[in-house]
Amino acid sequence: xxxxxxxxxxxxxxxxxxxxxxxxxxxxxxxxxxxxxxxxxxxxxxxxxxxxxxxxxxxxxxxxxxxxxxxxxxxxxxxxxxxxxxxxxxxxxxxxxxxxxxxxxxxxxxxxxxxxxxxxxxxxxxxxxxxxxxxxxxxxxxxxxxxxxxxxxxxxxxxxxxxxxxxxxxxxxxxxxxxxxxxxxxxxxxxxxxxxxxxxxxxxxxxxxxxxxxxxxxxxxxxxxxxxxxxxxxxxxxxxxxxxxxxxxxxxxxxxxxxxxxxxxxxxxxxxxxxxxxxxxxxxxxxxxxxxxxxxxxxxxxxxxxxxxxxxxxxxxxxxxxxxxxxxxxxxxxxxxxxxxxxxxxxxxxxxxxxxxxxxxxxxxxxxxxxxxxxxxxxxxxxxxxxxxxxxxxxxxxxxxxxxxxxxxxxxxxxxxxxxxxxxxxxxxxxxxxxxxxxxxxxxxxxxxxxxxxxxxxxx
Amino acid sequence: xxxxxxxxxxxxxxxxxxxxxxxxxxxxxxxxxxxxxxxxxxxxxxxxxxxxxxxxxxxxxxxxxxxxxxxxxxxxxxxxxxxxxxxxxxxxxxxxxxxxxxxxxxxxxxxxxxxxxxxxxxxxxxxxxxxxxxxxxxxxxxxxxxxxxxxxxxxxxxxxxxxxxxxxxxxxxxxxxxxxxxxxxxxxxxxxxxxxxxxxxxxxxxxxxxxxxxxxxxxxxxxxxxxxxxxxxxxxxxxxxxxxxxxxxxxxxxxxxxxxxxxxxxxxxxxxxxxxxxxxxxxxxxxxxxxxxxxxxxxxxxxxxxxxxxxxxxxxxxxxxxxxxxxxxxxxxxxxxxxxxxxxxxxxxxxxxxxxxxxxxxxxxxxxxxxxxxxxxxxxxxxxxxxxxxxxxxxxxxxxxxxxxxxxxxxxxxxxxxxxxxxxxxxxxxxxxxxxxxxxxxxxxxxxxxxxxxxxxxxxxxxxxxxxxxxxxxx
Numbered sequence: 004x005x006x007x008x009x010x011x012x013x014x015x016x017x018x019x020x021x022x023x024x025x026x027x028x029x030x031x032x033x034x035x036x037x038x039x040x041x042x043x044x045x046x047x048x049x050x051x052x053x054x055x056x057x058x059x060x061x062x063x064x065x066x067x068x069x070x071x072x073x074x075x076x077x078x079x080x081x082x083x084x085x086x087x088x089x090x091x092x093x094x095x096x097x098x099x100x101x102x103x104x105x106x107x108x109x110x111x112x113x114x115x116x117x118x119x120x121x122x123x124x125x126x127x128x129x130x131x132x133x134x135x136x137x138x139x140x141x142x143x144x145x146x147x148x149x150x151x152x153x154x155x156x157x158x159x160x161x162x163x164x165x166x167x168x169x170x171x172x173x174x175x176x177x178x179x180x181x182x183x184x185x186x187x188x189x190x191x192x193x194x195x196x197x198x199x200x201x202x203x204x205x206x207x208x209x210x211x212x213x214x215x216x217x218x219x220x221x222x223x224x225x226x227x228x229x230x231x232x233x234x235x236x237x238x239x240x241x242x243x244x245x246x247x248x249x250x251x252x253x254x255x256x257x258x259x260x261x262x263x264x265x266x267x268x269x270x271x272x273x274x275x276x277x278x279x280x281x282x283x284x285x286x287x288x289x290x291x292x293x294x295x296x297x298x299x300x301x302x303x304x305x306x307x308x309x310x311x312x313x314x315x316x317x318x319x320x321x322x323x324x325x326x327x328x329x330x331x332x333x334x335x336x337x338x339x340x341x342x343x344x345x346x347x348x349x350x351x352x353x354x355x356x357x358x359x360x361x362x363x364x365x366x367x368x369x370x371x372x373x374x375x376x377x378x379x380x381x382x383x384x385x386x387x388x389x390x391x392x393x394x395x396x397x398x399x400x401x402x403x404x405x406x407x408x409x410x411x412x413x414x415x416x417x418x419x420x421x422x423x424x425x426x427x428x429x430x431x432x433x434x435x436x437x438x439x440x441x442x443x444x445x446x447x448x449x450x451x452x453x454x455x456x457x458x459x460x461x462x463x
Numbered sequence: 464x465x466x467x468x469x470x471x472x473x474x475x476x477x478x479x480x481x482x483x484x485x486x487x488x489x490x491x492x493x494x495x496x497x498x499x500x501x502x503x504x505x506x507x508x509x510x511x512x513x514x515x516x517x518x519x520x521x522x523x524x525x526x527x528x529x530x531x532x533x534x535x536x537x538x539x540x541x542x543x544x545x546x547x548x549x550x551x552x553x554x555x556x557x558x559x560x561x562x563x564x565x566x567x568x569x570x571x572x573x574x575x576x577x578x579x580x581x582x583x584x585x586x587x588x589x590x591x592x593x594x595x596x597x598x599x600x601x602x603x604x605x606x607x608x609x610x611x612x613x614x615x616x617x618x619x620x621x622x623x624x625x626x627x628x629x630x631x632x633x634x635x636x637x638x639x640x641x642x643x644x645x646x647x648x649x650x651x652x653x654x655x656x657x658x659x660x661x662x663x664x665x666x667x668x669x670x671x672x673x674x675x676x677x678x679x680x681x682x683x684x685x686x687x688x689x690x691x692x693x694x695x696x697x698x699x700x701x702x703x704x705x706x707x708x709x710x711x712x713x714x715x716x717x718x719x720x721x722x723x724x725x726x727x728x729x730x731x732x733x734x735x736x737x738x739x740x741x742x743x744x745x746x747x748x749x750x751x752x753x754x755x756x757x758x759x760x761x762x763x764x765x766x767x768x769x770x771x772x773x774x775x776x777x778x779x780x781x782x783x784x785x786x787x788x789x790x791x792x793x794x795x796x797x798x799x800x801x802x803x804x805x806x807x808x809x810x811x812x813x814x815x816x817x818x819x820x821x822x823x824x825x826x827x828x829x830x831x832x833x834x835x836x837x838x839x840x841x842x843x844x845x846x847x848x849x850x851x852x853x854x855x856x857x858x859x860x861x862x863x864x865x866x867x868x869x870x871x872x873x874x875x876x877x878x879x880x881x882x883x884x885x886x887x888x889x890x891x892x893x894x895x896x897x898x899x900x901x902x903x904x905x906x907x908x909x910x911x912x913x914x915x916x917x918x919x920x921x922x923x924x925x926x927x928x929x930x931x932x933x934x935x936x937x938x
Contacts (some may be wrong), residue, residue: 347908430703
């Protein structure tokens, strides 16, 4: 792991010591190299995990998420170049520092062995994100967005700290690899129920669960592009990852404690998808679609079957790439028209046909078109939830239909139709933007050919 | 506390950023040096403001609409920020809307004008459905459907008949009256010199413009629009040089920021916007100049100015105990004098458009009472003998946003400044066409073309092409 952590840490002094015209180049190229290093972790030797040290390990659940994180940093840097071009050099370097710090914390979170270390870094990721949202967001609402984001997540995760300390006291160790073997079934007492809740709520808020999702549209919409990308692609998956790890020690309470969350998630899926159909703000639409996809992941993790875990991991990776790509596309729109309202910039296909191709591909993967990995994830989840209870197929089916509806609605609204008069002189697509989209799409398409590496530890 | 310091810190940081030229692949437009100094302390609002919307006709985020009176409000595409473009004591005190006589008629000669007024009449009839706000009382527009009565001499009778034919085709209910019928219906009129009269039977009359304005304000505020007050001092824009299909070079401009000076202070606030709607009424010409409309060689599209200027018009309120009764419509005499009943106590409002040579100075809103004595009273008393004894109680003056080209509105985008839309220049009938014009601009912004009423004769390009959309009508 040090081969990833140390270069990431060293990105910081490199940024600060770069010359003004080399900031972006240095940071982007070196972070791309780091992401190539992380690819070597895919070589999982056994069904168990790769243990690098007492503190860090990686197994087939955390490896894809880790690669997603490291892959995303150069993409975030590429996406941020334009809106930061008017800032002073120090501000630019500060921004890049925030991104690198976030990357560092995320890498360590996904590979932490000790659950307390995981918790500390889980909380630590909030700080650079908060700074990015409140300092570099575009509208006044960013302040309230930052508050919502910070306090929702903090309030959800403080009980987790208490629960972890309790578990440490009772079981003697929080080393993830060890408590697997030491955990005994939890008896059905009130204190165990509260402990179950304490462990899960932090991740429920992060996912987010439907009733606790208010922070997400605000944070995603008000954040600048890099903030939106990392929030949608990686930070939401922290919740999923944490849940998958912690539910191993929470049996058998999960069997019945999961019901309220399952109900909320399934209902929330339909609700948030329907809200997407009525959104006028483009980024808000993509944010709500994230809630909807993550609700599927919550359902999968709560029912705890091998197929559902496979579906959850696949969907997390697929959604990370797709959602991040949609935010980048929305940002290219915003930079030209300076408005996030979908209806204001229409008929873009006439002006920017290549960008329309990227829009098409992103919308198609968003609606889980076969044979993309989005479909693999959703299909596995739907099948496993059907076998858990037949009735869920109605809700899941309705959700898939509404997802298709709003994805196509977004595509047609922005790309097709007669163009508005005020986009007559928008700048053509930059190579940087096309590269950005290609770098999002390429992993998605390549993974279609070999999805087993993202299917997680339960793939057999 | 943390919020304040955060914000202050951000604010200072933003202040320190100089307003430079824009970078990027396109050629740069010239940006003049900044005039006012940056105010210190907490500004009234932040630099980038955004607005929520829940309406199926969403609005442009950060779209600045420079309004002076009523014309922008009916756009259910709302402006993110709305600026009154007059200085300190604003609050609509100089806006033409509230100083208006408040009439609505369909008796125009251009079919587009007729259609606009027809829709506006229907809007006003159903105003409590269009502008309903939860928990607020319904609006009482005090619409008096008394109609308009136009009088024509022998010379103008043929034109009037043609006009009425067009109006009937469009669906307006107008009837033509001979002098005998006129005398029978309105015995207080002296029909000497009148050959024909056209009387609007439905959808014509007058209403309370202030009520309409407040209703619109209330509704759009409930939908999330932010109203701000200040004076627009400059636009920050960028230009791109492009080529048309035929190969000629053209420079398209895009407005990025509107700088608004706060009332009674030197502070100014840059507001980033996606779309600017120029609905500044009598001052639209000045605003357009600020945006760069008309900066070029005369005779070219760049050099075509927006020919809207303020023209002062007087309105007099008098009391005449023997005057026409409740059935009196808004009478427009062939001499240009008009009057209507006001209230139920024998009070009347009226005025006259002065001749070209005698245009009063639009610098202030002072009323010239001699104008009434010399120019308005004699024809009035001739036409309605009861008005020989009257007493003027009040008078005020208001501005027409007078379109010097053809006295009809300018609606639609500017061909070269791609994100500036016009909704101005209605030369005295802005109030009655406002709802329909608002809808038309909304359609233009959202769909790219006019959908319900085709207002292409009112586009800006007609100034360059020289195609006048003239009204063959008085008033």
